[in-house]
Amino acid sequence: MYLALLAALVLAAAAARLAAPGGDLAGLTVTVAVLWSLPAVFVGVRRLWRVLTYRVGVRLFISYLLIGLTPIALAACLALVVGWAAVGQYAAGRVRGEMESLSSALAGVANAAATELAAGRPARAREIVERGPSGIEDGMHLEWVLDAPSGRWSSPGASGLPVPCWVAEGGWQGKVFNRQAAYLAAVARHGDAVTAVLLPLDLANARTFGRGQWYEVRFVTNERATGPKSSTVTLNRAPSRSATVTVNGRSVPETQAEQAWLSGRPQEGTRWQRTRFLWMWVAGAPRALDSGAELKGALVVALIKLSPSGAVADLFAPQEGVGRQFKGALRIVGIVFGALYLIAVGFAAVMILRVTRAAARLSRGARAVAAGDLRHRIPVKRRDQLGDLAVSFNAMTESVRGMLGAVAEKERLAREMDLAREIQSSLLPPRELTSGPLALVAHFRPAAEVGGDYFDVLEVAPGRLVAAIGDVAGHGLPTGLLMAMVKSAVAALAGEGRRGRDLLERLNRLLLAQPLQQRMVSLALAEIDSEAGRLEITSAGHPPGVLLASDGTTEEILLGSLPLGHRWPDPPPSRTLAFAPGSRLLLYSDGLVEARNAGGEPFGYEALHAVLAAHRDAPPRELVAAVIAALDRHLAGAPLADDLTIVLVEHGRTAGGG
Numbered sequence: 001m002y003l004a005l006l007a008a009l010v011l012a013a014a015a016a017r018l019a020a021p022g023g024d025l026a027g028l029t030v031t032v033a034v035l036w037s038l039p040a041v042f043v044g045v046r047r048l049w050r051v052l053t054y055r056v057g058v059r060l061f062i063s064y065l066l067i068g069l070t071p072i073a074l075a076a077c078l079a080l081v082v083g084w085a086a087v088g089q090y091a092a093g094r095v096r097g098e099m100e101s102l103s104s105a106l107a108g109v110a111n112a113a114a115t116e117l118a119a120g121r122p123a124r125a126r127e128i129v130e131r132g133p134s135g136i137e138d139g140m141h142l143e144w145v146l147d148a149p150s151g152r153w154s155s156p157g158a159s160g161l162p163v164p165c166w167v168a169e170g171g172w173q174g175k176v177f178n179r180q181a182a183y184l185a186a187v188a189r190h191g192d193a194v195t196a197v198l199l200p201l202d203l204a205n206a207r208t209f210g211r212g213q214w215y216e217v218r219f220v221t222n223e224r225a226t227g228p229k230s231s232t233v234t235l236n237r238a239p240s241r242s243a244t245v246t247v248n249g250r251s252v253p254e255t256q257a258e259q260a261w262l263s264g265r266p267q268e269g270t271r272w273q274r275t276r277f278l279w280m281w282v283a284g285a286p287r288a289l290d291s292g293a294e295l296k297g298a299l300v301v302a303l304i305k306l307s308p309s310g311a312v313a314d315l316f317a318p319q320e321g322v323g324r325q326f327k328g329a330l331r332i333v334g335i336v337f338g339a340l341y342l343i344a345v346g347f348a349a350v351m352i353l354r355v356t357r358a359a360a361r362l363s364r365g366a367r368a369v370a371a372g373d374l375r376h377r378i379p380v381k382r383r384d385q386l387g388d389l390a391v392s393f394n395a396m397t398e399s400v401r402g403m404l405g406a407v408a409e410k411e412r413l414a415r416e417m418d419l420a421r422e423i424q425s426s427l428l429p430p431r432e433l434t435s436g437p438l439a440l441v442a443h444f445r446p447a448a449e450v451g452g453d454y455f456d457v458l459e460v461a462p463g464r465l466v467a468a469i470g471d472v473a474g475h476g477l478p479t480g481l482l483m484a485m486v487k488s489a490v491a492a493l494a495g496e497g498r499r500g501r502d503l504l505e506r507l508n509r510l511l512l513a514q515p516l517q518q519r520m521v522s523l524a525l526a527e528i529d530s531e532a533g534r535l536e537i538t539s540a541g542h543p544p545g546v547l548l549a550s551d552g553t554t555e556e557i558l559l560g561s562l563p564l565g566h567r568w569p570d571p572p573p574s575r576t577l578a579f580a581p582g583s584r585l586l587l588y589s590d591g592l593v594e595a596r597n598a599g600g601e602p603f604g605y606e607a608l609h610a611v612l613a614a615h616r617d618a619p620p621r622e623l624v625a626a627v628i629a630a631l632d633r634h635l636a637g638a639p640l641a642d643d644l645t646i647v648l649v650e651h652g653r654t655a656g657g658g
Contacts, residue, residue, distance in 0.1 A: 141200070142199055164185070164289055171187055174287065181221070185197070440620075445643070
């Protein structure tokens with residue numbers, strides 16, 4: 001949607017510019033399109049940056065450029081600025097020295113002329129000032145004024161100049177102003193004789209000043225009486241436009257500095273030789289020629305256009321040997337620094353390459369593990385943080401591989417336990433069955449995946465059952481296997497016609513003959529004959545059964561003995577009881593009465609008898625359900641600590657019995 005709107009704005013901007021190129025609508029549309037495109041540009045640049053800097057090596061290289069090369073660039077810029085200022089100051093010093101030499105030469109002429117004038121020889125004084133100093137450049141013109149009691153003489157250009165009578169005995173030299181014109185002046189006084197020799201700081205003398213040197217000069221003057229804070233000089237020279245100079249806010253006129261001179265440069269030579277830039281030297285505050293007052297608001301500025309190559313050559317020209325030695329030393333220092341820098345660059349490149357390779361190995365390892373190859377190992381070639389990370393990665397991969405193996409093993413064991421539970425469940429008889437007037441209801445709840453409890457029902461004849469209930473010590477898969485063996489043995493012995501005490505004795509001998517570490521089993525056998533109305537129960541260390549007689553009485557069938565798996569001193573006890581129609585027999589494992597709630601309190605025999613008394617008239621299924629409900633209320637969500645088995649047999653008048 002955003003891109004569609006952006007495309008629409010671009011098309012609208014293009015159409016508006018074609019329809020009205022200079023109209024306000026076109027400009028407004030272009031502005032809106034540009035502003036609307038800024039988020040897209042930002043997002044694009046950000047994504048491009050992420051793509052370009054995905055690799056660690058690229059980021060390290062960019063960091064190296066920022067850290068390693070930025071100081072070099074800054075140092076080069078600083079050296080350029082310092083060199084530019086040094087060359088400018090050197091040029092200003094040369095100009096100041098030339099000005100001082102000229103001033104000294106003018107002072108010598110003025111002093112000699114004043115001596116002759118004071119001696120009454122004006123002609124000789126005029127000859128001296130007209131000849132001028134010997135070291136003055138050809139083409140420079142001077143102005144002079146001679147004043148004595150005998151008369152006043154001056155050069156043609158100085159006829160209107162005042163006599164600087166304010167000069168004290170001896171003399172003075174410096175810059176003076178007279179009607180916006182500036183002069184380099186030397187004044188000598190001997191008594192009443194005053195001699196003034198002046199060098200006009202005009203365009204003609206400026207063109208001659210420094211002739212043949214590597215610098216050129218133009219004198220810029222300005223006079224204002226507003227105080228020193230208002231005296232400012234601004235110099236602006238951009239490569240793409242002409243240079244401009246302002247003094248006290250006013251541009252320099254062509255009569256002082258030509259625009260062509262300010263902006264021009266030679267056309268011959270190398271780029272370095274053609275390079276020119278402007279500098280300036282500001283002289284001290286000049287004085288008024290007529291009164292000698294110091295003009296604090298006036299400026300005398302020497303604009304210097306100099307050649308950097310000429311300045312460097314001039315700097316080392318007087319001592320060529322020293323210059324060569326300096327250049328040689330500079331070259332050696334550059335070579336040494338360059339070599340050190342290359343060594344540092346090589347070392348950084350090696351470091352970056354090693355880090356990049358280590359990161360690439362880690363990345364490949366992560367992709368291999370993500371693809372499921374847990375056998376992949378990252379080669380550890382360095383003992384640093386990346387090497388430690390590779391070691392940790394390998395250890396983590398091995399740990400994950402081990403955990404996945406353990407999980408797979410647990411899943412295999414879980415599947416085997418599920419299969420064992422299914423097998424155990426298939427070994428147990430139906431939870432409800434009838435045989436003549438006898439009805440049986442059973443409930444089985446293992447504490448683990450595979451239980452150690454056992455019950456079985458063998459129908460000898462219609463109306464005649466053998467009910468067996470047992471409990472193998474412990475729970476889990478080993479107890480389940482032992483339980484299966486006990487079940488098979490009981491079924492085989494019962495099939496041989498063995499009953500009660502004889503069956504248990506033969507079964508105990510069978511268990512004692514097995515090389516088993518855990519073989520303790522409690523077992524109770526109840527043979528019920530409905531036609532005879534008789535119950536015979538035999539126990540080997542099993543909890544007592546409960547007989548609910550037809551007359552309403554309740555009796556615990558207590559038979560004290562050792563469990564199977566022990567060498568018995570006496571045969572297992574057995575009892576024969578009446579089991580008339582309406583009677584019920586409850587057999588259970590110790591997981592019922594020993595079940596403990598969160599507080600550690602067992603369910604107990606009293607609670608069991610209370611439930612049986614409260615529901616003695618309920619059908620068998622409901623009676624068993626009432627016992628289970630009471631047990632669940634007692635546990636209140638706490639898990640069973642042992643397997644739970646309940647078997648209820650009722651002697652009824654009908655086949656259903658309940």
